[in-house]
Amino acid sequence: MAIDQETADQIVDTVARWVDAEVAPNASAFELEDAYPDDMVAQMAEFGLFGATIPEQYGGLGLDVSTYARIIEELSRGFMSLAGVVNSHLIAANLITRFGTEEQRVQWLPQLATAERRGCFSLSEPDSGSDAAALRCKAQRDGDEWVINGTKMWVTNGERAGLVALLARAEEGITCFIVDKVPGKTSGGITVSKNIRKLGYRSLETVEMTYVDHRLPADRVLGGPEGVGKGFQWCLQALELGRVNVAARGVGVARAALDAALDYAAKRETFGKPIGQHQGIQFKLAEMATKVEAARLLTREAAAKVDRGERADMAAGMAKLFASETAAEVALDAMRIHGGNGFTTEYPVERYYRDAPLMIIGEGTSEIQKMVIGRALMRGDRP
Ligand SMILES: Cc1cc2nc3c(=O)[nH]c(=O)nc-3n(C[C@H](O)[C@H](O)[C@H](O)COP(=O)(O)OP(=O)(O)OC[C@H]3O[C@@H](n4cnc5c(N)ncnc54)[C@H](O)[C@@H]3O)c2cc1C
Secondary structure, X not given: OOOOHHHHHHHHHHHHHHHHHHHHHHHHHHHHHOOOOHXXXXXXXXXXXXXXXXXXXXXXXXXXXXXXXXXXXXHHXXXXXXXXXXXXXXXXXXXXXXXXXXXXXXXXXHXXXXXXXXXXXXXXXXXXXXXXXXOOOEEEEEOOEEEEEEEEEEEEOOOOOOEEEEEEEEOOEEEEEEEEOOOOOEEOOEEEEEEOOOOOOOOOOEEEEEEEEEEEEHHHEOOHHHHOOOHHHHHHHHHHHHHHHHHHHHHHHHHHHHHHHXXXXXXXXXXXXXXXXXXXXXXXXXXXXXXXXXXXXXXXXXXXXXXXXXXOHHXXXXXXXXXXXXXXXXXXXXXXXXXXXXXXXXXXXXXXXXXXXXXXXXOXXXXXXXXXXXXXXXXXXXX
């Protein structure tokens, strides 16, 4: 059900005010320590953001993707890692909403919507990322059960998660399993084997997870018996939401970098006037602002296409490609405008600069987005 514009605006506005008051001023302190922002995450749950795109009948807010993208932009201009916590969770929820059986929706979505159970999405492996269909994690039938063996990599939220949307290879093809686990390092044959230290996108866990003879009942195949072998195509569709999310994150980080640069350019003086009065700096600011606006418009268009139920792979790919590259470029420009101060942890631009590359990599690198866009163009699609 589509929400009305006024309600959507109110929700976005509430999140934006919270980001200004509580998130942005404290984000760097958490991020530099790589400390988990428990209170912020609890507040997001309080706002209902863990159920943002989960339909109301299963306890979620039932927001459209356009509103969701605006919320993600707001969160990311304060602290991009917070958007990552919600994104992985909602990709898992999206898979269950779209492709799960009614029993699976009733069983899992209400717990995800309230964040009683956190979700994560586990496709990548140590030897397969861009070429995701080459994954090796194995799912074998044993009577009424499935036995999972393999290693998954880069699992955002993996340690705290109570539910994993896991892609594994069955005899019939790649299949998505709903894995319930106990939050923490071990759970019945699942081990968090490594917590990966990162350049940016810190304060949330990205882990390697190993499955050794982990047993799952038959009803954990997403979509029921019909779902065996369909996991890969479903996960590509669910990634459209992920790509809109990552694009919105790019817009948020780029916006934060632009705002910081504008603020600094108005205050810092050289040669007798604020640096923002020098044409060289103004030209840079003009280019930054134009790119941010273009990234935002592409992201809104991709979100609107998803909301209209139209095929959105090209639009989401374009938004993700442009917004992520924009975030990296604008973050570097903002750092240049800050001069030496930009190279210190006294100012948040260094965090934007470290966070931005993640958007270029996650949910498919820029090269993969170009492949998606190129293929769409060659089959006759036009923006
Ligand atoms: C912090 C972080 C969090 C993540 N969270 C998750 C998560 O929650 N769940 C999950 O499943 N995954 C997650 N990922 C994994 C992410 O999706 C992959 O890292 C990404 O898809 C790239 O895969 P790769 O790292 O294996 O790189 P590779 O696939 O090895 O690519 C290496 C380079 O080669 C390029 N390349 C590859 N193939 C081609 C080609 N055909 N043509 C041209 N260039 C090519 C790539 O663009 C890249 O530049 C996360 C990654 C990071 C860094």
